[in-house]
Amino acid sequence: MIRIANGQGFWGDWLEAPVRLVEQGPIDYLALDYLAEITMSILQKQKEADPKLGYARDFPPLIGRIQRRLIEREVTVIANAGGVNPIACAREVRRLAPSLKVAVVLGDDVFGRLDEFLAAGHAMKNMDTGEPLSAIRDRILSANAYIGAFPLAEALALEADVVIAGRCTDTALSLAPMIHRFGWKATDWDKLAAGTIAGHIVECGAQCTGGNCQVHWESIPDMANIGYPIIEAEHDGRFSITKHEGTGGRVSVDVIKEQLLYELGDPKNYITPDCVADFTSIQLKDAGPDRVQVSGIRGAARPATLKLSIAYSYGWKAIGTLVYSAPQALEKSRAADRIVRQRLLQLGLKFDEIYTEFFGVNACHGPVAVPNPDPPEVQLRIGVRGQDQKAVDRFTRELIPLVLSGPPTGTGFGDGRPPVREVVAYWPALIPRELIQTSVEVVE
Amino acid sequence: MKIALSRIAHARSGDKGDTSNIGIIAFDARHYPVLVREVTADRVKHFFGEMVKGNVERYELPNLGALNFLLHEALGGGGTLSLRVDAQGKTLGAALLRMEIEVNESEIGK
Numbered sequence: 001m002i003r004i005a006n007g008q009g010f011w012g013d014w015l016e017a018p019v020r021l022v023e024q025g026p027i028d029y030l031a032l033d034y035l036a037e038i039t040m041s042i043l044q045k046q047k048e049a050d051p052k053l054g055y056a057r058d059f060p061p062l063i064g065r066i067q068r069r070l071i072e073r074e075v076t077v078i079a080n081a082g083g084v085n086p087i088a089c090a091r092e093v094r095r096l097a098p099s100l101k102v103a104v105v106l107g108d109d110v111f112g113r114l115d116e117f118l119a120a121g122h123a124m125k126n127m128d129t130g131e132p133l134s135a136i137r138d139r140i141l142s143a144n145a146y147i148g149a150f151p152l153a154e155a156l157a158l159e160a161d162v163v164i165a166g167r168c169t170d171t172a173l174s175l176a177p178m179i180h181r182f183g184w185k186a187t188d189w190d191k192l193a194a195g196t197i198a199g200h201i202v203e204c205g206a207q208c209t210g211g212n213c214q215v216h217w218e219s220i221p222d223m224a225n226i227g228y229p230i231i232e233a234e235h236d237g238r239f240s241i242t243k244h245e246g247t248g249g250r251v252s253v254d255v256i257k258e259q260l261l262y263e264l265g266d267p268k269n270y271i272t273p274d275c276v277a278d279f280t281s282i283q284l285k286d287a288g289p290d291r292v293q294v295s296g297i298r299g300a301a302r303p304a305t306l307k308l309s310i311a312y313s314y315g316w317k318a319i320g321t322l323v324y325s326a327p328q329a330l331e332k333s334r335a336a337d338r339i340v341r342q343r344l345l346q347l348g349l350k351f352d353e354i355y356t357e358f359f360g361v362n363a364c365h366g367p368v369a370v371p372n373p374d375p376p377e378v379q380l381r382i383g384v385r386g387q388d389q390k391a392v393d394r395f396t397r398e399l400i401p402l403v404l405s406g407p408p409t410g411t412g413f414g415d416g417r418p419p420v421r422e423v424v425a426y427w428p429a430l431i432p433r434e435l436i437q438t439s440v441e442v443v444e
Numbered sequence: 445m446k447i448a449l450s451r452i453a454h455a456r457s458g459d460k461g462d463t464s465n466i467g468i469i470a471f472d473a474r475h476y477p478v479l480v481r482e483v484t485a486d487r488v489k490h491f492f493g494e495m496v497k498g499n500v501e502r503y504e505l506p507n508l509g510a511l512n513f514l515l516h517e518a519l520g521g522g523g524t525l526s527l528r529v530d531a532q533g534k535t536l537g538a539a540l541l542r543m544e545i546e547v548n549e550s551e552i553g554k
Binding site for chain 1: 456461492494495505507508512514520525528530534536537538541
């Protein structure tokens with residue numbers, strides 16, 4: 001049996017979680033997930049500004065902080081912290097933790113290969129809209145192939161203490177140690193599917209140990225000290241989900257079911273680079289306090305394509321807010337919204353979209369929100385998105401004047417006008433997998 | 445009689461681009477057939493009204509006593525494009541739990 005913990009569900013997750021995982025009980029592997037779809041484009045820009053950047057900058061200091069524990073307890077770290085510059089990330093880890101052996105997985109970054117792919121006739125059509133990539137070719141900011149667990153397992157075979165990847169799938173971080181330790185083959189579809197589903201359960205960190213849980217959430221103990229998840233994996237594909245003793249949170253069948261359904265598409269066809277997992281085969285069993293056993297998982301052959309994560313510059317957006325108090329808070333907010341829209345129209349400004357929400361009334365649940373006829377206050381929230389940066393910038397100047405020139409009781413403008421942000425959009429596409437060659441390198 | 449879906453089920457929701465997914469899970473596996481009968485894709489589409497511009501797909505997971513719904517074009521463009529505060533649809537599961545369903549007293553028990 002091996003123990004694989006997940007200490008980071010996204011870049012920005014709780015900084016103490018990975019530290020506590022190595023300190024509060026036994027684990028063999030610590031998986032850390034840093035990358036969302038859009039993260040790669042931010043990192044690409046950082047790398048263009050400074051060739052030593054382009055990775056998750058929280059990661060090297062974390063390894064520096066826990067390096068002694070990693071050695072004492074023989075814990076191996078696997079992270080997709082490399083972003084678009086895994087080697088620079090590895091060098092920084094080596095600088096802060098010189099006694100650790102660090103390996104990187106390369107080959108996911110295809111930013112420099114897109115024209116080669118297009119010339120060879122790969123249209124890389126948007127999987128949602130069907131548009132060919134050529135439509136946005138000059139606006140692309142980053143392009144990466146999602147790679148699977150086998151390249152990570154190769155890096156583990158080099159006896160690295162820290163394995164750093166770029167754009168691998170979140171589930172690969174947990175599956176790789178199972179492949180490495182149990183000698184699973186690339187055609188062991190059921191076992192690979194089991195490891196993939198284990199990875200899916202833990203990839204959002206504490207969301208499978210009681211976080212964001214709707215089942216009796218008020219009774220979930222000690223959420224301030226919530227324990228992050230641990231997979232106890234067996235060589236035959238069975239596994240349990242648990243957390244360290246004495247930590248907060250809850251692991252139960254209900255909690256695990258919620259996380260299994262999180263961001264799920266067709267449950268019979270959960271497609272990864274390693275296999276296609278069948279979520280309708282999963283059997284769950286409560287196996288003691290804070291422990292759920294998972295078994296019965298079936299899988300099918302991996303696809304002939306890999307998914308590309310391409311980020312491109314779409315345009316600009318800004319979102320501004322004002323607050324109106326009772327009485328008639330909603331009516332005043334609606335009047336202010338009408339005035340702003342009329343002024344934008346009079347200025348002749350064009351946007352792709354203007355969208356208004358009334359916080360305290362309908363922002364989250366829209367037309368199905370429970371009616372609240374006289375709320376004590378309402379926050380008016382207006383957003384615009386468009387191609388013209390100047391128009392978006394002008395919009396940001398149209399809210400605060402209403403405090404003096406609009407309906408009464410307008411307030412909440414203390415932060416000044418809202419920032420104009422570049423919109424980086426995501427372009428999912430497919431590419432034949434044989435075009436992507438990965439390699440593994442130990443960084444001295 | 446009519447009850448809120450929240451009486452027999454819990455939920456979690458999230459996003460994939462401009463599609464929101466909502467998992468609806470029976471607290472008690474015996475109530476799964478009630479979910480299958482009452483919480484159809486059409487009713488979910490109708491419940492959310494103008495919030496969901498595209499179609500609604502439903503998948504069944506009898507092993508978990510759960511249904512998975514995909515609500516297409518439901519997040520104002522999704523991801524970074526969306527101007528909504530809940531651009532990831534994280535609150536839509538809680539919204540759906542307020543939907544009323546028709547049950548016999550005998551099938552949901554005390």
